[in-house]
Amino acid sequence: MNRPLLEITGLSKHFGGLRAVDGVSFDIRRGEILGLLGPNGAGKTVCFNLISGVYKPTAGQISFDGQRTDGLAPHVIAGLGIGRTFQIVKPFAHLTVLENVLAARGIAHYRHLPKIWSSWKTSAERREALSLLERVGLSELADRLAGLLPLGNLRRLEIARALAVARTLLLLDESFSGLRHEEITQIEALIRSIRADGLTVLLIEHNMRVAMGLCDRLIVLDHGRKLAEGRPAEVRASEAVIEAYLGRKGSAHAA
């Protein structure tokens, strides 16, 4: 089982003349926390959308566990066990917190014709959804309308919802942005525990310090191309990264 979980080869996505992602290749190894870094507009979220099937690549391949997934519909990719969050939180605002997770937990059934008469309130499904909420620390708020939660709780809800889908790979799009320091620490611990359970995590992160501390490896993108790849220490030392992303050498140490 040494084959990488996700293999990305020569991936490109062009919007008209804009090369949002341009010939990027990298692997995600099983059980690692891989960080995707880069300045605004570097193509990180486009990469996510390509992996989760929102966009079809202009060129290149994505293989998940040996199976080509580029060109598959988003719900099919989710069905393979790839769960994701969104940079701008997108809860189902008119559903309760629990229903948000249950909607994602229905994954096993949605692939077939919907089981009209199976009640989603049945105990097993509900228990699993509640345990996910407990894990992210939202079980007390299970019956609240999701739209009424503050940002920090919404980020947790998105992680719970993505976990309901993610049997193997969890994609986190800036799960720390807009959060307070304590909240960041809690979510860092949560992500580590998720990895400890055997999941693989790919995360987009803006906050260098968080990314360096949390990730096993980092990929740095700039203008749609891969600028650097390696362990946090290697990336931090890379001249190209320092220039493109961190500014000049002096400020790199400050960050």
Add this chain to the structure above:
Amino acid sequence: MALFLEQLLNGLATGSIYALVTLGLALVYGIMRILHVAHAAVYTIGAYVGLLFFNLTGSLLLAVLGSMAVCALVGVAIERFVYFPLLKYPPFVPLIASIAILLSVEELCRLIAGPQILTFNAKLPFPDFHLSGVTVTSTITAVYCITAAVLLLLWFITTKTELGLAMRAASQDMAVADAMGINSHLIVSVTFVIGSAIAAVAGILVGIYFNQVYPTMGAIPAYKTLALIVVGGLGSVPGAVVASLLLGMAETLLIGYANIPLPRDALAFIAMIGVLMWRSQGLLGSR
């Protein structure tokens, strides 16, 4: 007093029928944000196909089931072949297409079945009621029972089942629902199946209630249901039902009591204008 009560009960029956037709429109708007004017065409087809099957088989049950099946197919065809390809354009584009479908279906019915009014002589298997001078005919009893059953079933599906949860999730954000493994497009089709099957029932009920089936029977419902989903709150199914019931009763009482030279069909639009001015999100809509 008896007369007033009878008027009220008639009005409630009219409102129930409005509710049955408006449901499909509210469901479709809720999930696709399209004003599905062609829903009235589905309703017309429902009445014609129901009448055809009834005349062929003599069984009202077969007529209803057959008509529901045909309308479900028509509804899904409209969604797959007309609305879905047009979703990338501004909302007025699918709206124009929808109006075109309504007009085409009217003309098709005229060509196939003729312009004359056909009669729908079926006896609904429901009892008459006589209570202290008030008569509730079997047709009205049928309208009540069927509407109640449809609403109950719809409530059960949307709040108690996995399908309903997927429908509610997809109606809030299809892209996110997709990322959660919900096949949103399938859910949209299922919504059209449900709405269109209910429209078939409504078409047959109206055909029997007024003993009339004719090509342009969908014209007035087409715009009246539009007004009703605005009054109820765009996308709100309970709002659409409440607005329909209120309008049915208001129209009937207005004709029965007020001697206003106002065509009854104008009332829906006066209500719509009022709601837009005073409570633009509609009776039960959210902002």
